[in-house]
Amino acid sequence: QTEIQWWHAMGGELGTKLEEIVKGFNDSQDEYKVVPSYKGTYPETMTAAIAAFRAKEQPAIVQVFEVGTGTMMAAQGAIVPVYQLMEEQGVEFDPAAFLPAVVGYYTDTDGNMLSMPFNSSTPILYYNKDVFEKAGLDPETPPKTWGEVEEFSNKIMESGAAECGFTTGWVSWIQTENLSAFHNQPIGTEQNGFGGTAARLTLNGDVQVKHWANLKKWADEGLFKYGGPVGGDDAPPMFYSQECAMIMNSSASLAGVVANAKDFELGFGMLPYYDDVEGAPQNSIIGGATLWVLTGRPDEEYAGTAKFFEYLASPEVQADWHQFSGYLPITQAAYDLGKEQGYYEENPGSEVGLQQITLNEPTENSKGLRFGNYVQIRGIIDEEFEQMLSGSKDAQGALDSVVERGNALLEEFEKQNQ
Numbered sequence: 066q067t068e069i070q071w072w073h074a075m076g077g078e079l080g081t082k083l084e085e086i087v088k089g090f091n092d093s094q095d096e097y098k099v100v101p102s103y104k105g106t107y108p109e110t111m112t113a114a115i116a117a118f119r120a121k122e123q124p125a126i127v128q129v130f131e132v133g134t135g136t137m138m139a140a141q142g143a144i145v146p147v148y149q150l151m152e153e154q155g156v157e158f159d160p161a162a163f164l165p166a167v168v169g170y171y172t173d174t175d176g177n178m179l180s181m182p183f184n185s186s187t188p189i190l191y192y193n194k195d196v197f198e199k200a201g202l203d204p205e206t207p208p209k210t211w212g213e214v215e216e217f218s219n220k221i222m223e224s225g226a227a228e229c230g231f232t233t234g235w236v237s238w239i240q241t242e243n244l245s246a247f248h249n250q251p252i253g254t255e256q257n258g259f260g261g262t263a264a265r266l267t268l269n270g271d272v273q274v275k276h277w278a279n280l281k282k283w284a285d286e287g288l289f290k291y292g293g294p295v296g297g298d299d300a301p302p303m304f305y306s307q308e309c310a311m312i313m314n315s316s317a318s319l320a321g322v323v324a325n326a327k328d329f330e331l332g333f334g335m336l337p338y339y340d341d342v343e344g345a346p347q348n349s350i351i352g353g354a355t356l357w358v359l360t361g362r363p364d365e366e367y368a369g370t371a372k373f374f375e376y377l378a379s380p381e382v383q384a385d386w387h388q389f390s391g392y393l394p395i396t397q398a399a400y401d402l403g404k405e406q407g408y409y410e411e412n413p414g415s416e417v418g419l420q421q422i423t424l425n426e427p428t429e430n431s432k433g434l435r436f437g438n439y440v441q442i443r444g445i446i447d448e449e450f451e452q453m454l455s456g457s458k459d460a461q462g463a464l465d466s467v468v469e470r471g472n473a474l475l476e477e478f479e480k481q482n483q
C-alpha cells in the first residue's frame with residue numbers, strides 16, 4: 066500500500082470532518098492510504114511545507130490558503146500543477162465543473178488550474194437573534210450597512226442585551242481585502258496583482274482609511290472587540306459566550322458556531338457596506354485553501370493523489386463537506402445535489418455566502434488578489450492594525466505603513482522572479 070502524506074490546517078470540527086472524508090477514500094480501495102497531518106494555522110502549514118521541501122521531506126499534498134497562491138505559483142520546480150497531474154495520470158478533470166469565482170482564483174494566464182480546489186469560503190455575518198430581540202431590534206433583520214452596525218451595536222449595549230456589538234475574525238481578509246472588494250476598491254495595481262509581479266499595494270485609499278478609523282473609534286467606544294491577529298482566534302469565543310452580538314467570520318466558521326452556540330438562535334447576513342460608496346455592495350471574494358501537489362515524491366504517490374482528488378471533487382463528498390463546514394459548494398454539481406436534498410430550504414442562511422460572492426459580475430477590484438510574499442504582508446496588516454488600536458498611529462498612518470512595508474516585499478519578490 067502506498068502512503069500519501071497530506072499536510073493541512075484544519076483544526077477542531079473541520080479537522081475531524083476532514084479525517085472522516087479521508088477515511089472514506091481509504092476504505093473505498095486498498096492501493097493507497099492518505100495520511101492527513103494537522104500542521105497548525107495556514108501560515109504555519111505553509112512554512113512547514115517550505116521547510117520540509119528544502120530538507121527533501123515534503124508531503125505529496127499540502128493545503129495552502131488562498132493568499133499563498135502567488136508564492137506557490139512562482140515556486141516552479143517545487144509544484145506539480147494539478148491540471149498536469151490529472152493529465153499525466155489519465156484522471157478526468159474538468160475545471161469548468163468548478164464555480165467561476167474559484168476557477169478564476171487558481172488558474173494561470175492560460176486558464177490552466179494549478180491547485181486543487183477543496184475548501185473555498187467567503188466571510189459572512191453571524192448574529193445572535195436572542196440578543197437582537199432583547200435590545201428591541203428585529204431578530205429577523207441583520208444590519209445591511211456599517212451605519213446600521215453602529216446603530217444596532219449602540220442599542221444592544223445601551224439596553225444591556227450584550228456587552229459588545231461586534232467582533233471579527235481575520236482583520237486582513239475580512240476588514241481589509243473583502244472590505245475593499247465589496248466596495249469595488251483596489252488593494253493593488255495590476256488588477257490586484259493578477260497582471261504580474263510589477264504590482265504594488267494601494268490599500269491606503271479613502272474607503273479603507275475611513276473603515277480602519279471607524280474600527281478604532283468603535284473599539285474605543287467598546288462597540289467592537291478585537292479578536293487578535295491572523296484568523297482572530299479570540300473572536301469566536303466572544304460570540305459564543307454572547308458577549309458580542311455579532312461576528313464577521315468565514316462562512317466556514319459555521320461548523321464551530323453550530324457546535325458552540327447552542328444557547329441562542331443564530332442569524333446570518335451579508336457583510337455590511339457603506340451606502341455612500343458608489344458601487345457598493347459589489348461582491349465578496351473567496352478565501353479558504355486549495356491543495357498543492359509537491360514535486361520529488363515517488364511516481365505511485367502521484368497516481369494515488371490523482372485518484373484522491375477525483376474522490377474529493379465528487380458531488381457527494383463536496384456537498385457533504387460544504388454542508389457540514391460552511392465552505393462554499395465549489396462545484397455546480399455539489400450545489401445542485403444540495404438543492405435536490407432540500408438542504409438550502411431546510412437551512413436558512415446557508416446560501417448567504419454564495420449569494421454574496423455572486424452578487425455582481427466581479428470587477429478587477431473584486432475577483433481576488435495575487436501577490437507574492439503576501440503571507441508576510443498579511444502579518445504586516447495585523448501589526449499595523451494593532452499599532453492603530455494602541456493609539457501609536459492613526460488609520461492613515463497605519464495603512465500607509467502597510468503599503469510602504471508591503472511594497473518593499475513586493476519589490477523583493479519581483480526581483481527574485483524576473
Ligand SMILES: O=P(O)(O)OC[C@H](O)CO
Nearest residue numbers: 130186238315317352353
Ligand atoms: O477560514 P477559512 O478557511 O475560510 O480561510 C479564511 C481566509 O481566507 C484565510 O486566508
